[in-house]
Amino acid sequence: MKLFVIGCFVVLMVEGVFGKGVLKRDVNEKALKKDEDVYGELNEQDTDLQKDQEDYYDEAEVSDNQPLDNGARRTSVKLDLLSKPETFVQMIGETVRLPCSVSSKDALEVIRVWSKNSNPIFQGDINIKNKHNYLLLPNGTLQVVLEDAEDFGTYSCTLLLSDSERPEVEHKIIQKTSANITALYSNNKMNVFETDDSATLTCEVTGYPRPTVSWYKDNDKLADGESLTIQRVKPKHAGAYRCFADNKIGKPAHQHINIYVNHKPLIQVDKYIVNSDHESDAELICDVSAYPAATVNWQKDGETIVSNEPKIKLERRRNNERNVLIIKDLNEKDFGKYSCVAWNSLGKETKDVNLVKTPVVRKFEKNQSNESTKDVILQWKVESKQPISMHELQYRKQGETNWKTISPDVTDAENDVYLIKHTLKNLEPGLYETRARSKNGHGWSEYSKTVPFEGVLAKHGAHHSKPKHNKKENRLQESSLDIPAQHRSEELVPVGESTSSSTSLTSSLILVLLTVLTLRQ
Incomplete structure (x- = not known):
């Protein structure tokens, strides 16, 4: 009996195995029907599973590869446009890279459309304009070699994600241009003003970056800005005004305008x-x-x-x-x-x-003081075609009547000009005045104009007003300042004694002195 059961089981297993093989090789209808009667439920599940798998692959194939009406492809990866709008200020001959980065590195198939001034130049990796100075880099960056003025403008990168999703970033390439003055004028068309009029000069400029504008008169800088206003015009304001514009690109621009004041x-x-x-x-x-x-x-x-x-x-x-x-x-x-x-x-x-033959004394040029020596050095020049035989210097305190007279040494001239330098020693504090004259073969010159100067001790006098201190006392004060605050009491009070005991000892000494004085009296 056991052998019979085992045999039946073997037969059934063989039939099952060979039955599936017959199905796969398209066996006759009778054998197929027999297998379905025995294993129909299992075969039905297998058929449904296969159908599900076929449906899945068909759907995925449509989702990934079927193009949309606008040429974009659907993607299951969420994308964000990372690049922000930028402005590039460049010159012809330079290279610019315009970024168009996305958030996912896996989104390699995203289609970018690059445009210049709203005209497409790249669709994906296709160079629509076929310009050799445009190059699309692997990361979506557009490289532009600036060959001429037409390469400057607005460039935009658009991602074609779907009908409704088209994020875009816009960049500008602006040409660097040197400063240029386009107009220079005043508020009075004739540039002629009356005394106390208000005059405004305007200098209009172009250039990128924006030039800075400065105003000059007789090489002296007056102000910055495109306009210069003189509130109340005087004759001294007449003359040439220069507008200077510079943006560090090429040579600065400059022009001048003359204004006139009736006087x-x-x-x-x-x-x-x-x-x-x-x-x-x-x-x-x-x-x-x-x-x-x-x-x-x-x-x-x-x-x-x-x-x-x-x-x-x-x-x-x-x-x-x-x-x-x-x-x-x-x-x-x-x-x-x-x-x-x-x-x-x-x-x-x-x-x-x-027009004279006698010497001419020019103005005093220097007034130097030496605090360490309490001296004042005076210096002036004298012109004379004929040789100088004598100089005379006079000085006095301001307010005094009498002059003190000195005869400085005569030195050699250079091109008929004599340089005289004299030192006044140990002057008292106060304000002084001086004058000079010189003599040649035709006589004495006139005295020069009176020139004020200050005695050096005017500064030293302030020191004398300060109270004097004993040198030993000063040294003690200076040394005590070198002692840190937390240690000063320890340095000044003997070891083993407190501050209060020191005070008590001092009081006792004072009492003893008072007693001695009383007894003497």
Whole structure:
């Protein structure tokens, strides 16, 4: 019986195994039906499972590969556009890389569309414009080699994720341009102002980055900004104003504008006394400013001097503002007082210049003090065609009547100019004044203008007002300051004694002294 059962089981197993093999090889219908009767429930489950798997793969295939109407592909990876808008300021010949980064490194199949000024230049990795200076890098960055002005503009990168998802980043490439002045003008079209008018000068500029603008007059910087305002115009404000624009790209730009102020002539004379000698030459100079322009001439003894070369020559220099009278081969009658006379429709001005043979003392140039030696060093110059034989220096305290007179040493001249330096020693505190003159073969010069100066002890006097201290006392004070605060009581009080005991001992000594004094009395 046991052998029968085992045999049946073997037969059933063989039939089951070979039955499935027949199914796979498309066996006859009868054998297939028999297997389905025996294993129908299992075969039905296998068939459903296979069908589920086929349906799954079909759906995945459609999801991954079926293109959308707009050419984008669906992706199961969530993407974010990481790149932010940037502005690049560059020059022709430079290379720019415009980023378009996404949040997932696995999203390699995302389609980017690059556009310039809204015109597509890249669809995916296809160079639509076929420009050799555009290159799409593997990470989606667009590299642009700037060849000409057309390569500057606005570039945008768009991700084609779906019909509704199209994130975009926009970059700008702006061309660096050097500073340029496009207009320079004043609030008065004629650039002519009356005294106390308000004048505003404007300098309009272009360039990227934006240029900085500065204003200059006679090489002196006045202000920064595209506008310069003078609240109340005076004759001194007339002249050329220069606008200077710079953005560090190329050469700075600069232009100037002249403004004019209506006023009567103003005369400036550098040397009111001019030294020369017989058979030498002399130049007399006066600078005249006026608007409208002034008429200028030189006069001597009330008579107008006319050009009579080679003896007399009249010149105009520095935009006709400098008026020069040149006299050659001087004789005795050429020395004396000359007048520079200027006039226009608004008034007249006159300034005198003396031509002399005696020395001319120029202004004092230095006033040096030496606190350690209590000395003052005075220095000045003297002009003389003839050799100097003597110098004289006078000084006194301000408010005093009498002068103290000194004769400084005479040194050699350089180009008819003598440099005199003298030291006044041990001056008392206070304010002083000084003057000087010199002598040559034609006599003494006039005294120079009186010049004030300060005695060096004026500073030392402050020290004398401070209370004096005994040197030993000072040393004690200084040494005590070197002792840290927490240790000072330990240093000053003997070991083993307290502060209170020290105070008690001091009181006892004072009592003993008072007793002794009483007994003596």
